[in-house]
Amino acid sequence: MTTDPRVQRTQDRLRQALADLVLQRGYEPITIRELAAAAGVGYATFFRHYPTKDALLLDLLQHSIQELARLLPPGLNADPVEEGRVIFEHAAQHEQFYRILLHSEGTQALLAQIQAVAVAEVLGRFGGQRAPAIPLEILAHHLVASIIALIDWWLQRGQPYPPPRMGQIYAEMIMRPFLALAGGERR
Amino acid sequence: MTTDPRVQRTQDRLRQALADLVLQRGYEPITIRELAAAAGVGYATFFRHYPTKDALLLDLLQHSIQELARLLPPGLNADPVEEGRVIFEHAAQHEQFYRILLHSEGTQALLAQIQAVAVAEVLGRFGGQRAPAIPLEILAHHLVASIIALIDWWLQRGQPYPPPRMGQIYAEMIMRPFLALAGGERR
DNA sequence: TAGCTTATGATACACTGTGTATCACAAAAA
DNA sequence: TTTTTGTGATACACAGTGTATCATAAGCTA
The missing domain is CATH 1.10.357 (Tetracycline Repressor; domain 2)
Incomplete structure (x- = not known):
């Protein structure tokens, strides 16, 4: 299981950075270098957690869905x-x-x-x-x-x-x- | 106006090649090099007609729409x-x-x-x-x-x-x- | 605290695909 | 035929991806 706080921190930062950037300029034009920089994370570190930009997007949305499911009446x-x-x-x-x-x-x-x-x-x-x-x-x-x-x-x-x-x-x-x-x- | 038969021929080939390739393997993975090869057209020639792959796709669909509009009851x-x-x-x-x-x-x-x-x-x-x-x-x-x-x-x-x-x-x-x-x- | 393990940062690199420039050649138009 | 213009082929600069490497720092365990 991945309980290492460094992993959690990195993935949280990447998800948050992607959410911010998508709302600013849309999804497609975002580069992974830019994303890693916005997250305050090394470029190669991105690939240690997600194989593609799409994988991060899906992870972000799945986390959001779980949050929403908790709030759903x-x-x-x-x-x-x-x-x-x-x-x-x-x-x-x-x-x-x-x-x-x-x-x-x-x-x-x-x-x-x-x-x-x-x-x-x-x-x-x-x-x-x-x-x-x-x-x-x-x-x-x-x-x-x-x-x-x-x-x-x-x-x-x-x-x-x-x-x-x-x-x-x-x-x-x-x-x-x-x-x-x-x-x-x-x- | 563009009545040069060479231009028509090239653009027809590109549209046809795109339609074929999209149905075979989907749109995104197609490269322009591959597209030009399938159309029997030089790589650089593509950019003499369309700035991007998306532009060709839109042109293809607009041509199709015009054909369909003629057939619509x-x-x-x-x-x-x-x-x-x-x-x-x-x-x-x-x-x-x-x-x-x-x-x-x-x-x-x-x-x-x-x-x-x-x-x-x-x-x-x-x-x-x-x-x-x-x-x-x-x-x-x-x-x-x-x-x-x-x-x-x-x-x-x-x-x-x-x-x-x-x-x-x-x-x-x-x-x-x-x-x-x-x-x-x-x- | 000391020592081990593992994630990270930084960098270099190979690779793929895009878009541009150039030039000789072929096809269309006058 | 002469002129114009589209094409093929090639080389090139550039951007972005994904991998490899190594020193360092953060977290875990005894």
Whole structure:
């Protein structure tokens, strides 16, 4: 196990430096030399921890996801409007993470993984009931993709509506049609 | 204007070589040297026509778009099911184009442009009627993003349903909720 | 504290790919 | 034919990646 505090320190510095640089100038133009310098770390040291820049990006996002998972409110299943409001409050509070995840090249694999996890969650929650007219797999993908697209739209335009309003829109435009087609919740 | 047949020949070869290579091994790992060799063109000649690999990719896609625009059936506004079927027939016939556009890095700008054009089209078609409960801008973005996501899902999984079935799904899952919220067509 | 282990910093280096410059040659245009 | 212009081939400068090496410092253990 890697409990050496020097390792932790180096990796923390690299993750933090990457987060800073990505928000300043985007992901692609960053060089590893520049990244190591910003982290206050030797150039060769980078490769002792990560084989590529993409590997560091994935590690950064996975750490962020674990932090977010700890903060995520556990029971979102009550009111769709309230559920949507919580989602968009969360997106507003962690805008940096979402922007990096949604718009840095090199995150498509991770985003696809996250999406797959969310789809599986939806499938599990709506799985065992009367067969819907549209395959549930398609409905689940449509639901997840729609939520991601709406968050992306909202953040890219500087949050033009407050989270409670976005919660209403989410409930009416996304969840209500989905529930009508999937047939309401179960278990 | 560039009517020199040598220029046309060189650029055609480069576009064709890029299309072939992208489908074989993806976009990013292709080098310009390799591309020029595959096109049967000198290495330096590449830079006489395109400043970067991305520029060639955009040129290739824009040429493809122009071809597709010529083939696009003019009146899609009749039956949503039929409209959806036509869309997915089109996606099946031009799968290569869609896959490159949707999954090559370096196409996000172009994809965003196409999406913006489609959104504007929707806004124009549903613009001047009773104000919907949800801002039409959001509805239009949701509609366009949903269609793109559904096409992407379908192609990535090897077209698991035939186009007529996808047309039904499109009508029921995407268009019907949209029309209910946007308030039906006009003009 | 002393001694061992391991991560780090610094540097040099080979390697790959980009983009430019040059020049002789071939193809198109007048 | 003469002129113009695109092309092929080559050499080159440059930037960025990934590896190797070694002295030093930080952390662990007795």
